Amino acid sequence: MATTACSTSDRSSSGGGGAGKAPGVTDTTIKVGGVNTKTTTFGFSQAGVDIGFKARIERANAEGGVNGRTIKFVGIEDDNGDQAKSLAATRKLVEQEQVFAVAPVESIAFGGGGFLKQNNVPYLGWGYLPDFCDNPIAFGFNGCLAPKPGSGATAGTAPYNALDQALGGAQGKTVAIIGADDPASKAVIELGRTSATKQGFTVTLADASLPQQQVPTDWSPYVRKILGSNNGKAPDVVVSMTNAPFNTGLFSALKASGYKGTLMESISYRDSLLQNPQTRDAYQGVLISAQIEPLLAVTMGARQMKADLEKVAGPDFAWTQDMAIGYATADVFLAILKAAGRDLTRDGFVKAAQGLRIESPIGGEISFPEGHAGTNSCASLVRVEGTRFLPVASLLCGPTFQV
Numbered sequence: 376m377a378t379t380a381c382s383t384s385d386r387s388s389s390g391g392g393g394a395g396k397a398p399g400v401t402d403t404t405i406k407v408g409g410v411n412t413k414t415t416t417f418g419f420s421q422a423g424v425d426i427g428f429k430a431r432i433e434r435a436n437a438e439g440g441v442n443g444r445t446i447k448f449v450g451i452e453d454d455n456g457d458q459a460k461s462l463a464a465t466r467k468l469v470e471q472e473q474v475f476a477v478a479p480v481e482s483i484a485f486g487g488g489g490f491l492k493q494n495n496v497p498y499l500g501w502g503y504l505p506d507f508c509d510n511p512i513a514f515g516f517n518g519c520l521a522p523k524p525g526s527g528a529t530a531g532t533a534p535y536n537a538l539d540q541a542l543g544g545a546q547g548k549t550v551a552i553i554g555a556d557d558p559a560s561k562a563v564i565e566l567g568r569t570s571a572t573k574q575g576f577t578v579t580l581a582d583a584s585l586p587q588q589q590v591p592t593d594w595s596p597y598v599r600k601i602l603g604s605n606n607g608k609a610p611d612v613v614v615s616m617t618n619a620p621f622n623t624g625l626f627s628a629l630k631a632s633g634y635k636g637t638l639m640e641s642i643s644y645r646d647s648l649l650q651n652p653q654t655r656d657a658y659q660g661v662l663i664s665a666q667i668e669p670l671l672a673v674t675m676g677a678r679q680m681k682a683d684l685e686k687v688a689g690p691d692f693a694w695t696q697d698m699a700i701g702y703a704t705a706d707v708f709l710a711i712l713k714a715a716g717r718d719l720t721r722d723g724f725v726k727a728a729q730g731l732r733i734e735s736p737i738g739g740e741i742s743f744p745e746g747h748a749g750t751n752s753c754a755s756l757v758r759v760e761g762t763r764f765l766p767v768a769s770l771l772c773g774p775t776f777q778v
Contacts, residue, residue: 431706433686441713449472530566532573553600623653639661
């Protein structure tokens, strides 16, 4: 891979560990740090991804590291959901911390992708932003979730494959999808329409009309649109592609209108969701899809993750799905590092990933270069019951299709 004249790709520097070694690499350690939307001014948070990443890395270190080196995780930089801050955080990790790679990346406004690509610095995380697609140095733990149509791009039927299983079949069932009026949300909603249809559902509504940040005070226009979308009748399933503050209002309004169908969302699988009584009431019975194995799933992978998290965060840690995202990202990072061998460079890391098939017990199977063009289409479902998230479907990987 060619790099620009200003690239920090594999040259020696003050943090690099000596001549001939990549930045962030010494004879005994590999330095890595991430970018995360941990806090925002509007209450949204993806906190916990660093804890999950650290938990998996600490187990790897305890087992001897990778190819004779342990991983030095310097933590995450909080970008506050701001693209300019995200770029500044990324530059700090590369230029000041001298990390070998940037991981985990979980940000709603990641602004560092262009800088990392220019400087040939690999990055890994949750690939729901376009920067993770069609980009050989970016590795989503479950692939690229925002593929560009054409050029072999693929998408999957997840989470509708898991919903199909939970409902006992998709045929004859109708789905309304709603989300925010912004480009990223519109793309996800349109992809959701295709995925649901491929799985056998009939999509009655794919609507991106919710405000981006300001939660509506009057939900009646949205409720009327949803409940009349099925030829004047209510759909069997309502899927919201937005976050908990919006969903609390939407789900409450739908229930107050008498809606008895299935409600589903895909963001808020975290213990803190159920601390607020109003939110907890609104979410009762709601299905939450996730792209990771649920914490309480009866699988060896889930049990191992829980044990590793307890070592880092204590036995009474407050769960977020972001912990599993960090954990699965570390699975991918460790697998590529192992394949890259002892003579570690950034170019070598990227090259080692090509043709590599990685099996994460938490994130499912992913391979590259396929993961640069599409997702592994894996999803699970939990249902909110009281103050708990009860597994409905363990991680299930469905078919993919060309987009």
